[in-house]
Structures are given as C-alpha cells and as structure tokens.
Amino acid sequence: MNKSDKIFVAGHRGMVGSALLRRLKSEEFKNLLTRDRAQLDLSDENAVANFFAQETPPIVVVAAAKVGGIKANNDYPVEFLLENLRIQNNVIRAAYENCARKLLFLGSSCIYPKFAPQPISESALLSGPLEPTNEAYAIAKIAGIKLCQAYAREHGANFISAMPTNLYGPNDNFDLETSHVLAALLRKAHEAKTRRDPKLVVWGTSKPRREFLHVDDLAAACVLLLEKYDSPEIINVGCGEDISIHELAELICEVVGFDGELAWDTTKPDGTPRKLLDVTKLRVLGWKPMIPLREGIAQTYQWFLANYAEG
Numbered sequence: 340m341n342k343s344d345k346i347f348v349a350g351h352r353g354m355v356g357s358a359l360l361r362r363l364k365s366e367e368f369k370n371l372l373t374r375d376r377a378q379l380d381l382s383d384e385n386a387v388a389n390f391f392a393q394e395t396p397p398i399v400v401v402a403a404a405k406v407g408g409i410k411a412n413n414d415y416p417v418e419f420l421l422e423n424l425r426i427q428n429n430v431i432r433a434a435y436e437n438c439a440r441k442l443l444f445l446g447s448s449c450i451y452p453k454f455a456p457q458p459i460s461e462s463a464l465l466s467g468p469l470e471p472t473n474e475a476y477a478i479a480k481i482a483g484i485k486l487c488q489a490y491a492r493e494h495g496a497n498f499i500s501a502m503p504t505n506l507y508g509p510n511d512n513f514d515l516e517t518s519h520v521l522a523a524l525l526r527k528a529h530e531a532k533t534r535r536d537p538k539l540v541v542w543g544t545s546k547p548r549r550e551f552l553h554v555d556d557l558a559a560a561c562v563l564l565l566e567k568y569d570s571p572e573i574i575n576v577g578c579g580e581d582i583s584i585h586e587l588a589e590l591i592c593e594v595v596g597f598d599g600e601l602a603w604d605t606t607k608p609d610g611t612p613r614k615l616l617d618v619t620k621l622r623v624l625g626w627k628p629m630i631p632l633r634e635g636i637a638q639t640y641q642w643f644l645a646n647y648a649e650g
C-alpha cells in the first residue's frame with residue numbers, strides 16, 4: 340500500500356472508522372476518501388455503485404455497520420440483519436466491480452459459537468450454535484465474511500476479514516439503551532457519582548467474561564492487515580485477556596470515582612458466558628496491543644466528559 344493510494348473508509352464517523360482515519364493520517368496516508376450519511380447512503384445499492392464507479396478506490400475498508408449492545412441486538416434482529424446485509428453487500432460488490440486491489444471487512448467476535456472453546460481460534464467459525472441475543476448481527480457478519488471469501492475464491496480478489504473483540508474508546512455510543520457494556524457503565528458511574536446515588540445497577544448476573552480492546556489498538560491492527568495480510572482466512576483482533584463484568588464494573592467505578600454499591604438486574608440477559616479470542620495469528624504478524632485497560636478506560640472517560648456529559 341502506498342501513502343498516496345486512495346483509501347475509502349466506509350463508516351468514518353463511527354468509533355472504528357474514526358479511529359482508523361486517525362491512524363491512517365498519523366501514518367501519513369494522504370488520500371483518504373470518506374462520505375457521511377447525508378452524502379452517501381450505503382444501504383442504497385445504486386448510490387453505492389455510482390459512487391464507486393466515479394471514485395474507483397483501490398483500497399476499501401468496511402467499517403460501516405449497524406452496531407449495538409446486547410439489548411439493541413436482542414430487541415431489533417430485523418434491523419441488525421437487514422441493514423448490515425445491505426451495507427456490506429453493496430460495498431463489497433461495488434469494490435469488486437470497480438477493481439479494488441484490497442478490501443478489509445470488519446466482523447465481530449460474536450460470529451463464533453456461544454460455547455466455543457476458549458480462547459476462540461479462527462477455526463471455531465460455524466462449528467456450533469450462536470448466542471441467541473446477537474444471532475441476527477452474527478449471521479449478517481458471517482455472510483460478509485463468506486462474501487469476501489467467495490470473491491477471493493471465484494475471482495481472486497484480495498478481500499480480507501478481521502474479527503475484533505469487544506471494543507471501546509472515543510466516539511463510542513453512550514446511549515444506555517443501545518450501547519455496549521463499557522460505555523454504559525462509564526456513563527452510569529459518572530451519573531451516579533454526580534447525583535450521589537447510593538448504588539449503580541449493572542445488567543445480568545455479573546458473571547459473563549469479556550475481552551476489551553481499545554479502538555486505537557484495533558486501528559493499528561487494521562493498517563497492519565492492509566499492509567501485510569493477504570489471506571481470505573479470517574483473523575482475530577483482541578488483547579488476549581478477559582475480565583468478568585463484575586470486575587469491569589469495579590474498575591470503572593474506581594476510575595470514575597464512584598464509591599457507592601453495585602446492584603445486579605438479573606432480569607437482563609447475560610449473553611454469551613465468555614468471549615476471549617485467540618490472537619496468535621495476529622501476534623505472529625508483529626502486532627500487539629499498546630493500551631492497558633485501566634488507561635484506556637481513563638482516557639475514554641475524559642473523552643466522555645469532554646464530548647458527552649452534561650454540565
């Protein structure tokens with residue numbers, strides 16, 4: 340990849356796309372192509388086809404997706420399935436038809452079976468039933484992986500797919516109904532501290548374990564994969580360590596400075612019991628995460644205070 344190659348980042352306003360843009364800029368890639376939603380509706384097949392015919396980007400990153408936490412995924416399976424299929428089908432197909440040299444599709448660790456052996460290696464894909472709370476999203480992401488692999492096998496396209504673990508960082512979604520756990524707990528702890536609430540309510544039993552990666556670490560991995568990874572076989576991106584939701588809640592309360600009690604709302608779903616990725620393949624390529632969890636949470640809390648918190 341040359342520093343002057345035109346790189347289209349689909350979804351550049353999102354947490355992942357914006358981190359990738361920051362990283363590409365810091366590595367002095369000079370020809371970055373973006374369109375916001377008002378300029379280009381990625382779910383509109385004709386609009387996407389016309390855009391690609393005009394711009395013919397040689398490098399494409401599919402960071403655009405309808406994403407959300409456990410509740411949003413569970414409540415809106417139709418939207419998660421349809422919108423993601425539309426966006427990824429349009430972008431991947433248009434990239435191929437306009438001779439893109441390389442495409443990176445971003446999936447998710449929820450593509451793996453609910454009870455996959457831990458840490459989860461790439462070979463676990465399609466080896467068992469999925470977690471029901473995010474089955475629709477996972478099926479859409481699996482379809483995206485399979486489409487990239489089909490273009491590679493049938494037409495020799497260099498279309499690759501990376502599977503990030505649970506992500507967090509600047510530009511995360513802090514809406515309590517639709518966010519992922521880390522952003523939700525940061526906001527809840529901040530508001531509980533501000534209101535001097537005696538307790539903070541955490542969803543589920545607190546026992547599930549998750550692996551959290553700062554989105555800037557993912558962005559570095561994406562650039563490395565664009566430069567060095569040319570296989571249609573999926574590749575995991577994670578930090579290699581997980582913690583329980585209980586431990587996460589305690590850590591967040593410490594960082595935010597909330598010293599009330601934790602309470603558990605067990606009417607809310609737990610989701611998959613554990614989701615820790617095997618990242619051997621990526622480490623062999625020379626990548627390792629740089630941002631420890633506590634430091635990443637503290638930095639994200641500062642971002643939240645500067646950009647989101649009221650008052």
Ligand code: GFB
Pocket residue numbers: 407408409410412447448449472473476477504505506517518519520521523524540541542543544547549584607608609610611
């Ligand atoms: O991050 P999260 O929403 O999604 O939830 P998943 C992770 C765990 O945190 C679950 C618990 O066990 C939740 O019950 N949790 C505790 C909370 N308190 C809260 C809270 O206030 N908000 C939220 N959101 N969770 C998602 C998938 O699964 O992971 C997506 O739904 C995607 O498809 C994403 O793959 C990476 O980790 O369970």
